[in-house]
Amino acid sequence: MASAIGAWMVANRDVYIGNATAMRDFRVQLRGNRSVLLFGLYLFVLIGVALIVYSSTSGMSGMSGVTIVDAQSHLKQFYETTMGLLGLTVCIVAPGLTATSIVAERQRQSIDLVFSAPVTPKYYLVGKMISSFRYTWMLLVLSLPVTAASVVLGGASWADVLVAYILLSLQGLILTAFALLMSAVSPKPVGAIIWSYAASLLYNIGAYAASSTALATLRYGRGGGAGSEAPCFVALSPWTVGEAARTYMTLGGHQVPNWLIMAVVSLLIVKICLLGAGALLSPSGGKEVVGLRIHALLYTATLSGIAGWMAWEYLCHIAPTSFSSSGIGSVTGSAICGIMVSWVAMPIFLFMPFVGCFGFDRERRYMPNGVFSIRHLLDGTPAGGFPFLLSMLLCLFGGFAFGGWYHMRIGVSFDFWIFAIYSFTLWFFFWSLARLVSSLVNNLKTSRVLVFSGFMFLVVMPYPFLLAVAGIDLDINKMSLWDLYILEPITGRRAEPIPKAILFSAILFGLAVVITAIGESRTRTKLKSMRNYDERPYQAA
Amino acid sequence: MLEVKNLRKEYAGLTAVQGISFNLHPGDIFGFIGSNGAGKTTTIRMIATLLEPTAGTAILNGADIRRDTMEVRRMIxxxxxFFGLYDDVKVWEYLDFFAAIYRVPTKQRGEVIDSVLELTNLTIKKDAFVQSLSRGMQQRLCLARCLVHDPTLLLLDEPASGLDPRARAELKELIAELGRMGKIVIVSSHILPELADFCNTVGIIERGELLAFGPVSKIVTEMQPHRVLAVQVLGAAADFVGPIADMPNVLSAVAVGEGDLRVEFSGDLEAQADFLAKLVGKGMRVATFREDSADLEDVFLKLTTGALN
Known part of the structure; x- marks a missing residue:
């Protein structure tokens, strides 16, 4: 036991301290005058912008009749603007520095040399992460003199600055992890850069929307501000770190600083991104794929549990009648939750092509090894695809129901589970399509593209079309084109979605069974016809 | 010892390597011969654990390439x-990076780097940037990189391609030296003379199939079991074909030019000397008499059809 722990510690020391990949990148990054010039330019721009902001805010305090409170407010505004600037720097620099790190090595083919050595994907990715993040972090450290001015002038305290820097560092870490994942996915550097910035933009939009909403509640609702209680996602956005730095959340009767919660969340996001990238880089799949799947299930269950906790509380306080048989109108609170979780499950379409498809790719084989096997739940092989999908949905709906029940001691009604069944049949249907497509074409990539296109064709594209053609009609008795839409039971268009959900579940289930049967029959024929097919254990997908 | 057992690789609609097997021992320098696209690189990449075999395996000193991936990588x-060199990196930094990822202890790295640089004759380029090196030097640097962790097995894929004759000769000497150091060396190439010089074992691969394997001399002997003598006589060669064909140990005699004869001979060296004496004794005016021994190129051309995967 002790020796195993010792070996684990040594292995992790090698990964995180003195990582050779990070060391080599660091040497290159800091070589010559280039980095000194860049740092100088960065400081010059930062100080220049800060001076402009300061003069525009402090100019007002020089006017007669301005109170101390106004002056302090202006200084605080200056501090928040400076932090916003640093947030912008992190958003621009972190993805830009990281996006090409793996894809460039792949193009240069040096990645083959690295992986012909006893190097694990974890070692390599952590090294890349450290080298990129270190540069971003150096830029943050260099900006300290500017932010220190805010402390000296009275716009913020040292504690505010420290926490804000921690938050910025964590956000930089998240954006670096996103870019690293994109770099592992993309075949070309330009694509990697575009996708990294797209991921960063999406994250920023989502995080800013969430945190600004929470901050608005603080400002105009309970009248808080710094040192106030706020949902933890207030600390997600790089643009609001100045305001979010001293907020906290009450968990189990304890006031937990949001930056601490953010630190845990950030590390978990980074972990899953690295596992994703590792699964893509690993020549033998295996360990990284298992890790990725376990983390995906755990995160889904936990987040769903938290969502259940919060939503159930909301429904209990705002609409307690929804738990009665009558509910809100004729839709019960459980049904609302069921619809909500069904929508939350939609991102499954992103990895459905990876879970459901099989076939040949350039170097690895993803051959079918059965339809359903619990034993292959985590190893990424095609037989484990359906059990994994099932587990994801179970974690999602089960986690939500458990979270709500644990918090309020009131369980969800059967209406909720009807939507769980609908959601299951919907994804079963798409999984069966993926199997059928894979049985028809040899190339794995083609199968994946076709499945993704199928989802777009059946789910995404009809929505604007139906909106344009049929409009939104809430009349339950009126037939319309919407009745043919696959997501009809959860569009919220109908006042009574339950019967629709049951009908659609039955239809989708029947279709999925038939399609699966056809697909499997074709797969068996295909396997028999393959020359020299061997029955060895299958390669991880 | 390296045991390759029925190693096979299939892609969609293509069998790149069709279940090849061979064994190599310490000190063996194995020349892997085949046309472009014959399956050499695929085989080498499978042994290097960079490609998952469809079937079969290879075992290096007890470590299986499929099960003990990390253990195998430590030994190869x-x-x-291709070079796969990093830009903006100095020669010693490049080697230091690879020494670090092969877990060479920090204290020993300097010494190891110096010794591999000396072995590859790059000591004076220690502080040069890798992109400033000539192609031959970059090739030697790549070889130095392979040696930083003192591997048991060296997999060299087309190591001499693009090198000038001098660099090629230096590389050949270096590989021969590695063989003498007791390492197993697998060298793939489609340039046959360079392999025949220093390989003690060769394998000929075509369309993923190992057509021949063994020591060069053995393969040549198998392909051409009898001596072929080239005899140049003064006068019309066709006139001598009949008398020569009747002589002992002569399997066939063919006139191949005005005064040139090609004689297939089954006897040993002593019989060969007697044969020459008899030719002269019969009044033939022999201008030249030599054994026309087959080489690897002949064997390769005879065995392969030039078909590609």
Whole structure:
């Protein structure tokens, strides 16, 4: 036991301290005058912008009749603007520095040399992460003199600055992890850069929307501000770190600083991104794929549990009648939750092509090894695809129901589970399509593209079309084109979605069974016809 | 010892390597011969654990390439047919990086780097940037990289491609030296003379199938079991074909030019000397008399059809 722990510690020391990949990148990054010039330019721009902001805010305090409170407010505004600037720097620099790190090595083919050595994907990715993040972090450290001015002038305290820097560092870490994942996915550097910035933009939009909403509640609702209680996602956005730095959340009767919660969340996001990238880089799949799947299930269950906790509380306080048989109108609170979780499950379409498809790719084989096997739940092989999908949905709906029940001691009604069944049949249907497509074409990539296109064709594209053609009609008795839409039971268009959900579940289930049967029959024929097919254990997908 | 057992690789609609097997021992320098696209690189990449075999395996000193991937990687040095060098890195930094990822202890790294640089004759370039090196030097640097962790097996994929004759000769000497150091060296190439010089074992591969395997001399003997003598006589060669064909140990005699004869002979060296004496004794005016021994190129051309995967 002790020796195993010792070996684990040594292995992790090698990964995180003195990582050779990070060391080599660091040497290159800091070589010559280039980095000194860049740092100088960065400081010059930062100080220049800060001076402009300061003069525009402090100019007002020089006017007669301005109170101390106004002056302090202006200084605080200056501090928040400076932090916003640093947030912008992190958003621009972190993805830009990281996006090409793996894809460039792949193009240069040096990645083959690295992986012909006893190097694990974890070692390599952590090294890349450290080298990129270190540069971003150096830029943050260099900006300290500017932010220190805010402390000296009275716009913020040292504690505010420290926490804000921690938050910025964590956000930089998240954006670096996103870019690293994109770099592992993309075949070309330009694509990697575009996708990294797209991921960063999406994250920023989502995080800013969430945190600004929470901050608005603080400002105009309970009248808080710094040192106030706020949902933890207030600390997600790089643009609001100045305001979010001293907020906290009450968990189990304890006031937990949001930056601490953010630190845990950030590390978990980074972990899953690295596992994703590792699964893509690993020549033998295996360990990284298992890790990725376990983390995906755990995160889904936990987040769903938290969502259940919060939503159930909301429904209990705002609409307690929804738990009665009558509910809100004729839709019960459980049904609302069921619809909500069904929508939350939609991102499954992103990895459905990876879970459901099989076939040949350039170097690895993803051959079918059965339809359903619990034993292959985590190893990424095609037989484990359906059990994994099932587990994801179970974690999602089960986690939500458990979270709500644990918090309020009131369980969800059967209406909720009807939507769980609908959601299951919907994804079963798409999984069966993926199997059928894979049985028809040899190339794995083609199968994946076709499945993704199928989802777009059946789910995404009809929505604007139906909106344009049929409009939104809430009349339950009126037939319309919407009745043919696959997501009809959860569009919220109908006042009574339950019967629709049951009908659609039955239809989708029947279709999925038939399609699966056809697909499997074709797969068996295909396997028999393959020359020299061997029955060895299958390669991880 | 390296045991390759029924190693096979299939892609969609293509069998790149069709279940090849061979064994190599310490000190063996194995020349892997085949046309472009014959399956050499695929085989080498499978042994280097960079490609998952469809079937079969290879075992290096008890470590299986499929099960004990990390253990195998510690024992191999892989030099692909591309450089894969980093820009903005000095020669010693490049080697230091690879020494670090092969877990060479920090204290020993300097000494190891110096010794591999000396072995590859790059000591004076220690502080040069890798992009400033000539192609031959970059090739030697790649070889030095493969040696930093003192591997048991060296996989060299087309190591001499693009090198000038001098660099090629230096590389050949270096590989021969590695063989003398007791390492197993697998060298793939489609340039046959360079392999025949220093390989003690060769394998000929075509369309993923190992057509021949063994020591060069053995393969040549198998392909051409009898001596072929080239005799140049003064006068019309066709006139001598009949008398020569009747002589002992002569399997066939063919006139191949005005005064040139090609004689297939089954006897040993003593019989060969007697044969020459008899020719002269019969009044033939022999201008030249030599054994026309087959080489690897002949064997390769005879065995392969030039078909590609």
């Amino acid at each position: 040095g892989y030099m692909p047919d």
